Amino acid sequence: MKDLEHVLPVDQDPVDHERTTPNAVSNKADSNTQSHKASEQALAAARAARYQAGTSNNFGRYLWPSCALILLLVVNLVLDANFFSITYQDERLYGSLIDILNRCAPVALLAIGMSLVIATGGIDLSVGAVMAIAGAVCANLLLVPDLSVFTVIMAGLTVGVLAGVINGALVSYLAIQPIVATLLLMVAGRGVAQLINQGQIVTFQNDAFAFMGVGNWLGLPTPIWLVIGMLLLCQLLLRRTALGLFIETVGCNASASRYLGINDKGIKLFAYAVAGLCAGLAGMISAADIQGSDANNAGLWLELDAILAVVIGGAALTGGRFSLLLSVIGALIIQTLATTIIVSGLPAKFNLLIKALVILMVLLLQSEKFRQQCKALLLMNKKGAV
């Protein structure tokens, strides 16, 4: 079933995906629509294909997630008039907004990596476990005397990239389904992390490393800076070079992009490696936050939150389109939602329930058929009113 859905969007307009430059895609789409001027369907298909290829100038793509975030923030303002107030003390900004930004950092980092993986048509279930492994490795290395923090951080990042490369190799070179290939590390990874920690919660005292989780720089907590840095780095790397376009091309149609001369396997490997790198960084942040490594609970279920953030950001799970900024907004929405539930005074136990309902709404709104049904319902109401 999954394969089928993967094929469907490509079938809508196969021509578009064979061009890689944005101009060529839109030109092709335009000439397509000219030749089928009468057919509205072709127009819609071309628009969908441009949308899929990420070259659409459609601001609606940015509109809906941003609206949702603003709506949530407004709800918070109504619930708590002081919600937007930010104070400055002890060389740091304090306030609910800063808190949301700070807390969503691990999910936002994971979401950045996950966007790339999902854009290639894959999925990475292992990021939570990779976080646990990176945290465990760093915590144990910090206990080794005479080892600089820089080395420890590099080791953590290397572990992340290594895990990503394993995932990527399984997906691209062994052609294993992404869900299964990454399930492997998701199951085994936590075992490996426990093995490294020997089943204990390893704690450490290292101010330099803890700075990554609890420190602040220029008045903002470090995790926020790390997210901003990663976002900028990836954005420059992907959108200032053709790499981002290649990733989307591979996600649209891997074999077509291979015929174009794109190294589709290498691109997939790269996407998983970046996801692993982000997971490693997120793992270090959460380890630095609690000054210890808990192999059982570090990053538990965060892979699902990260996938959710990417989906809320409007990326199709079938691949072919991504926006790093939107994924980060998705992560912000998830965190704001959690904060809203706390601010509103509802018991925390409703957190999951509300989250589930929001996911369902987002999913249904992404479905063309559901939108048409809603439209039909609205029209019917209007007719009834007249």
Next chain:
Amino acid sequence: MFTQRYLPLWITASLLVLLFTVGAVQFEGFGSLRVVVNLFSDNAFLLITAIGMTLVIISGGIDLSVGSVIALSGVAASVLISEYQWHPLAAFAVILPLGTLFGALMGAIIYNYRLQPFIVTLAGMFLARGLATTLSEQSLEIDHPFYDFVSDFGFELSGGAWLDLSTMIFAGILLLSILLMQYSRFGTNIYALGGNEQSAQLMGVPVKRTTITIYAVSSLLATVAGIIFTFYTFSGYALAAVGVELDVIAAVVIGGTLLTGGRGFVAGTVLGVLLMGVIQTYITFDGSLSSWWTKIVIGLLLFFFIVLQKVLSGKSTAHA
């Protein structure tokens, strides 16, 4: 019987026998009927859930919600029995149809709105877990004469082994599902759907009805598993059975079912769960091995079977 189709099944079965023999030689008391029967009764809820998951995966889908549904059904049962003083059978009569409805709704959303099963059942997972925590955050104890009756019910086998009700329920469900998959039209439809949905539709398979039924059955079996889990623990807890969906999916893959759908056996899945159970028993008997080795070994096994599947399916396409 020894065709390529059955090869993964044979490999899993041989591994199971091999590991069991190694255990029996190494440790006293490992190779007893008691250990075998306990393997079934301890894993009954996993086995039942895995049967449902096999159906879903053969049809080319996936169901991530089963673990949460187990917890939800356990919590709902304990709330009805302990807080509202219902008779357990009355509680089960309410919970089972509701569980089925939950799955049917997910199936309907997947089919009608053409959404990926992965993400829809992920939402279902959050929803069921959320409902369970909303019902009760604390672990609720069940204290009812019926539960005492259930735990006493069973047959003594030779060597002090005890065949309990959970195992019997599992055996019944296993028999029914094998018959269903091998000899009924519904079973054939599931295989056809997993092979290729478009072809299945063209051949006249009622795709909509089949999809909805598959997810309904999976949730129903998870609900049954949740009830059986309460027989085992005498309580319902909203955070029970976390991560069971992963164990179950792993067992299905180890049992030789193709994750892309269209190929696999319910019996293979049972072997897969048992293999995982034997690994756990082995580690418990050994005592010096730590519990995390279970996860690592299962991960390695998964890797082995996935590569095996790849090799096998690569061969079959080359022949075709």
